Amino acid sequence: MKTPIRVAVTGAAGQIGYALLFRIASGAMFGPDQPVILQLIEAPVEKALKALEGVAMELDDCAFPLLKGVVQTSDPTVGFKDANWCLLVGAKPRGPGMERADLLKDNGRIFIGQGQIIDAVAAADARVAVVGNPANTNCMIAASQAKRLPADRFTAMVRLDQNRAQSQLALKAGVDLTAVKDIFIYGNHSPTMFPAFAHATINGQPATTVINDSAWLQGPFCETVGKRGAAIIAARGASSAASAANALVDHVRSLVTPGAIHSIAVKSHGHYGFDANVWAGMPVRTTTPGSYEVIPSYAMDDFAKSKIAATNKELVEERAAVVDLL
Numbered sequence: 588m589k590t591p592i593r594v595a596v597t598g599a600a601g602q603i604g605y606a607l608l609f610r611i612a613s614g615a616m617f618g619p620d621q622p623v624i625l626q627l628i629e630a631p632v633e634k635a636l637k638a639l640e641g642v643a644m645e646l647d648d649c650a651f652p653l654l655k656g657v658v659q660t661s662d663p664t665v666g667f668k669d670a671n672w673c674l675l676v677g678a679k680p681r682g683p684g685m686e687r688a689d690l691l692k693d694n695g696r697i698f699i700g701q702g703q704i705i706d707a708v709a710a711a712d713a714r715v716a717v718v719g720n721p722a723n724t725n726c727m728i729a730a731s732q733a734k735r736l737p738a739d740r741f742t743a744m745v746r747l748d749q750n751r752a753q754s755q756l757a758l759k760a761g762v763d764l765t766a767v768k769d770i771f772i773y774g775n776h777s778p779t780m781f782p783a784f785a786h787a788t789i790n791g792q793p794a795t796t797v798i799n800d801s802a803w804l805q806g807p808f809c810e811t812v813g814k815r816g817a818a819i820i821a822a823r824g825a826s827s828a829a830s831a832a833n834a835l836v837d838h839v840r841s842l843v844t845p846g847a848i849h850s851i852a853v854k855s856h857g858h859y860g861f862d863a864n865v866w867a868g869m870p871v872r873t874t875t876p877g878s879y880e881v882i883p884s885y886a887m888d889d890f891a892k893s894k895i896a897a898t899n900k901e902l903v904e905e906r907a908a909v910v911d912l913l
């Protein structure tokens with residue numbers, strides 16, 4: 588029997604948490620022979636902690652053979668203690684009339700505290716994956732607090748955007764989803780993100796040959812992927828939860844699978860023209876479990892360069908809005 592992996596999850600009683608924890612406990616994230624201990628962290632709010640109790644009861648009731656323990660807490664020093672993976676899902680939602688800058692600041696403060704505590708108490712091999720929005724900038728803020736853990740341990744999720752893009756290309760081409768490969772997301776997890784269709788293939792052919800419609804690829808395709816979150820809210824009356832949880836399972840699963848090539852938001856070292864020190868989506872190859880190298884070599888045409896410049900500009904503006912928190 589392998590040693591259990593400790594997985595801390597913030598916002599564990601929220602919508603995404605409810606769709607996520609059962610997948611982790613069933614083995615979908617770390618594999619069918621890897622035991623896990625879930626360390627569930629909620630805001631110190633009575634209603635949330637009560638809901639968390641119910642979630643923990645349901646986890647018990649699933650009798651998952653791989654689940655070796657459940658911690659419930661509102662104290663991050665307890666929740667992140669010895670954690671090998673820290674999944675930062677919890678965040679304050681944008682309220683009516685709230686400016687984006689206020690959201691950045693309010694959430695920024697949460698991620699300062701969490702970054703400091705993770706750095707102080709998590710396991711030596713800890714990895715951090717940020718989902719709570721604005722995910723890229725929250726990730727940058729958490730990483731900026733770390734003295735012990737290197738910045739490349741902190742990643743933010745753009746996998747939902749990658750999955751959405753893959754699915755849209757398959758639908759348009761009328762092919763099975765698995766025929767679509769090498770579609771990667773660049774930049775911010777926001778409507779400015781760029782799904783780089785020119786490098787995608789469909790049944791081994793360039794996607795731009797199979798879908799011979801550059802107006803659709805540059806227009807409705809990019810727009811549909813970028814605004815998919817808003818379309819789900821409009822239809823469901825609530826933001827994406829099951830698909831976001833699924834994407835986080837994919838994000839981590841790919842990061843622990845050597846050779847996997849996938850999109851994550853990582854600290855920029857200038858690749859693809861992103862400003863150094865913003866966290867931007869880009870393609871990576873997993874090297875050893877939990878580690879990766881950026882794939883720096885995809886050539887970008889003028890359209891792609893303009894899209895990357897726009898999403899980079901937004902990331903730089905977000906960083907400027909929270910510069911006093913870094």
Ligand code: NAX
Nearest residue numbers: 597598600601602603629630635677678718719720747831
């Ligand atoms: P919910 O509002 O259902 O749940 C969030 C939970 O976080 C709540 O239970 C709340 O009590 C908890 N929480 C708040 N502050 C906390 C703190 N300091 N410590 C621990 N827990 C805390 O939101 P949900 O639908 O689950 O979404 C969670 C986050 O994911 C949001 O920020 C959302 O915007 C973001 N998303 C990110 C996506 C991505 O692709 N990166 C896609 C889906 C989603 O929109």
